[in-house]
Each structure stands twice: as C-alpha cells, then as structure tokens.
Amino acid sequence: MDREVRVRFAPSPTGPLHIGGVRTALYNYLFARHNGGKMLLRIEDTDSNRFVPGAEDYIIESLKWLGIGIDEGVGHGGENGPYRQSERRDIYRKYVKQLLDAGRAYIAFDTPEELEAARTATPNFQYDASTRGSMRNSLTMPAEEVKRLIDNGEKYVVRFKIEPGRAVVVDDLLRGKVTIKSDILDDKVLYKSADDLPTYHLANIVDDHLMGISHVIRGEEWLPSAPLHVLLYEAFDWTDSMPHFVHLPLLLKPDGKGKLSKRDGDRLGFPVFPLEWHDPISGNISSGYRESGYLPEAVVNFLALLGWNPGDDTEIMSMDDLIEKFSFDHCSRAGAKFAYEKGKWCNHPYLQEIDAAKIAEMFKPILREHGVNPEDYSDEYITKVVGMVKGRINFVKDLWDQASFFFTRPDSYDPKAIKKRWSPETPAIMNELISQLEALPDFSSAAAEQPILDWITSNSYHMGNVMNAFRLAVVGECKGPHMFDITELLGREETINRIHTAIERIKLDEPTV
RNA sequence: GGCGAUUUAGUGUAGUGGCCUAGCACGCCGCCCUCUCACGGCGGAAACCCGGGUUCGAGUCCCGGAUUCGCUACCA
Secondary structure: OOOOOEEEEOOOOOOOOOHHHHHHHHHHHHHHHHOOOEEEEOEOOOOHHHOOOOHHHHHHHHHHHHOOOOOEEOOOEOOOOOOEHHHOHHHHHHHHHHHHHOOOEEEEOOOHHHHHHHHHHOOOOOOOOOOHHHOOEOOOOOHHHHHHHHHOOOOOEEEEOOOOOOEEEEEEOOOEEEEEEHHHOOOOEEEEOOOOEEOHHHHHHHHHHHOOOOEEEEEHHHHHHHHHHHHHHHHOOOHHHOOEEEEEOOEEOOOOOOEOOHHHHHHHOOOOEOOOEEOOOOOOEEOEOOOOOOOHHHHHHHHHOOOEOOOOOOOOOOHHHHHHHOOHHHEOOOOEEOOHHHHHHHHHHHHHOOOHHHHHHHHHHHHHHOOOOHHHOOHHHHHHHHHHHHHHOOOOOHHHHHHHHHOOOOOOOOHHHHHHHOOOOHHHHHHHHHHHHHHOOOOOHHHHHHHHHHHHHHOOOOHHHHHHHHHHHHHOOOOOOOHHHHHHHHOHHHHHHHHHHHHHHOOOOOOOO
C-alpha cells in the first residue's frame, strides 16, 4: 500500500442500521486493521427531512457490540472533525463557492413542481447539457436577475455542470475499470439553499478528501454515481489524492427477488438489524441479533462469509483471524442471498466456548419467561442442566426446549411415544422400577445405572421399552440426555413421584389390535 | 426504457487453460453411536445460465444472448 490506509463508514441516521450496512462497516474495519490503517465513523445527515432521533446512538452502539472499533469519528473524537455533516456547513459552503467561481457549477431556481412538469412532459427528461439551456438557472438568466432572486430569498440549488462527451473511468478494486459516458450523467444537485446543506455527493467528496480517506468501501448501489464522484475530484483538482473505490455486492432476499428488507426478516423469522430498534415515530419494534440470542462474534463471522472467503476452507474465524486473512482478492462481485440458516449454525461453536455457569446466567431470564423462578433452584443445579444439554443448542433460548423437564413436571406425554413404548404391562414394570430405585443405596448416575440395567436384563425385560417408558414418565417424551444423569439431578423423590404420576395418567385409549 | 454491474448444487462459496470424475460449508437424506432426542463421526443426493468461437484441451479466454441486482430524486 502506497499510502496510509484510512477508511470510513458513513451511514445516514435515518433509522436502525441495516445488516447490509453492518457488513459494509465490517469490511471497512477488516481492511483497515489488516493494513494497519484507521477506521473513521462519519454521520451523513445531510437530509434534514429524514433525520431520525436515536439512530446515531444506535449506530455507535451496534458497532461497539460487534467489536468493530472506530479510531476517529462521531462519538470517538479525532483531529479531522466535526464528523457529523450537519456541523460542517461552513466547509461545504466554501467548496460550493469554489466550484461556482470556477464555472464548474451553477445556480438553478427550478422548483420541484417545475422539474416534475418537465419530467412528465418529456419522457426521459434529464437535467443536463441538452436541457439546462431551457431551464431557470444562472446560465440562462442575467446575473442581476440571479442576484435579485437570491436576495429575495428565493430557494435555489447548486448543480454540477457535467461536460458531455467524456469517458469517465472508475477504477474499482473489485470490478476493474468501469467506464461510463459523461453524457448519461445529469447535472446533480450539490447544494440546497433551503436547508443550507449539501447533498451526499458533494459532502462525501469534500469530507473524504479533507479526512484523508484512502479507500472508499461502500455498497454497490453507489457504483452508478461513482463517475460523478470522479468528476468532482477532477473539478476540485484532487485527482492525485483520489481514494481507491471498492463497491461491495449487496445482500439479497433469502428467497425470491430483490434486496434484503426488514419485511423479509419478519416473514422468515430472522433479524435484519444488529440491535433491537424501537421506532420513535411509529412505535414499532424491530428485532435485533443481540436480543435474539446471537453472539456478536457469530454475527461478525457469518457476515464476513457473505461475500468473502479466506481462500481456504476455514469457516469459523475470530475477528483477529478475519483481520489477518481479509483482502479484496477473495471478495465476490455478485449479490449474495442472505443465508440466515447458516447464521444460526454459526452461533453454535461460539456458544460452546462459553462456560456453563455463564450460560446458566443467560438462561435465567428465559426460565422466568416460562413461568419458572430461577431463585427456586441453585446456580449449581442450573449450571449442571446447562452443562448437560448445551452441546445440542444454537441459542441460549433453545435450552428451554431441551431442558424444561428439569424445572417442570411433564404436563402431558408424547402420544407417539406412548403408543410405541407403553403397553398394558408397563405400569406393573414401572412399579417394580420404583421399588428398585427406592432400594438403591446410591442414587448418583454412576452408581444407579448398572443395578437398574441388571434388573432389566435379569428379568428379561426389553431394554428399549423399559428405559423409554422410564424416560417417558420422567421427561414426558423420548428425548434428552443420558437417563441416569437426569435422575441424579432430579433426585430420587422427584423421579419416583414422576413415575407414579405417569402410571396414573397414562391411559391406553384403545387396546392394541 | 437508458446506463452499469452480475451469473458454479436449494443457499453461501472454492476454482485465474490440463491437477475438475468440479472441492468446502449450511440445509436436506441415510448410517453409526445409544434407553431416546440432540451433538459428533461416516456416507449420500445435488451445480459450471444459454449459444457461438479461440485452443490439442475451457467452469476458467473472446463474442452474442439471456438472467439477476443496482442506479436513473433538491435520499443516502
């Protein structure tokens, strides 16, 4: 790398940070860290109409949760601030004037209504070299008239004057040289007097230049306007320090067509946002990865793999691994359907690394949700339960499905299991089993198992049927960890009570034919 | 419509002219383990968008078409 790597993540605070934006931030971060560079966070709030309170804090908190570190920017300080575009009006005004003075831009008074009218009158109307001569702007009006209108407080915009007949080349690190004819570009609005704010394009170029950005890594939706940005660098005579561009592929719907939206998440049952979001205007709540039980390391890992690979078959990687391996050489160019099923799987290995006691703490709120007071159990008990079943879960909340019987007695018995394992003779055998369990000198798993198994074999009972009837009585269905580990934890009294209850409650509706 | 990007199993991807009888992972199916479910281990089904060309040889290079995605705002 020929110069210091400085990248930026520059979201708009128009709502919760979309998971696609998170991936963009992640790739920026990985690239910066891999190259020993800096990562900036800039807030692009140049559209005063779309500002949403709380969105900025949400962005900062999201990145923090995910471990995407910011070196400079909103909420983190730095030498190149302010990093909030709404606080940089003076800077933009100066550069707009520079473009105006150089004749690279002009003032236009056309109202939104007039533009709308022009667009309906002419099917493919575009504000450019072919049409600007017939519009209300400083190129067609006398200077005194322009001045008079401005002094009268007439609203205007500043448009970039695109010269036609140019082949503009965008050198994209991922896609190679992309060439576009300047004729198809329109005279983009750079500044609006209405709110004294630039549009994205101007603010973006000025800020990236002033903040010394070396690589602009953003979503593919920006590729069509990249030529405009190149032209702006030229107009400012900043081409020597123009950043490299990387346009990342987009995240698409898991099924069907189009880009990933919040509705897809609702429809298919996965979050589209890193953190839960409470919309201040509608009051709607959108689910987040954090609240849904995902570990940040898993989200990062899974997101990194959506459009990038390490060049070998490694799937599970820590942030440090990702930083070490990351490069655009292994990025794909096509949009990726959002593989949320793989995201679930990705949580599994990370969850396994957490020790049972800690997971037990995370399990307590879930127990409460199901009407179980965790205070009724010792931490040791809950931790043992977790230790027994955590290997089979992807999320802490799955613990309930796997281990609810440790906290509540079966309220029903799986009909299929009854049919298969509970015969008319079973109650008698279960009563014998109770006697055996009562007679056990030591009820621990290690000590209890062999005597019970011996009792089954010495009576020539069917091992599978007896053990499963036992399990059915205690658990309610034929699932769960090793049977004697369960009974050890439940204790002798509880185990025997459950068998009694089962004998009373399991009635065979119809005699087997 | 115009412009640009894009295209390997259901999904995410490996693959940069012979090592591809196309690899890995998720998901799916089966087997093993076992008192059960899960985990795990083993195995299976499943893909080079289409058509031309270049070449001794193409998933890999070229051309055309199609596909999908994006942009086409005083939004980013």
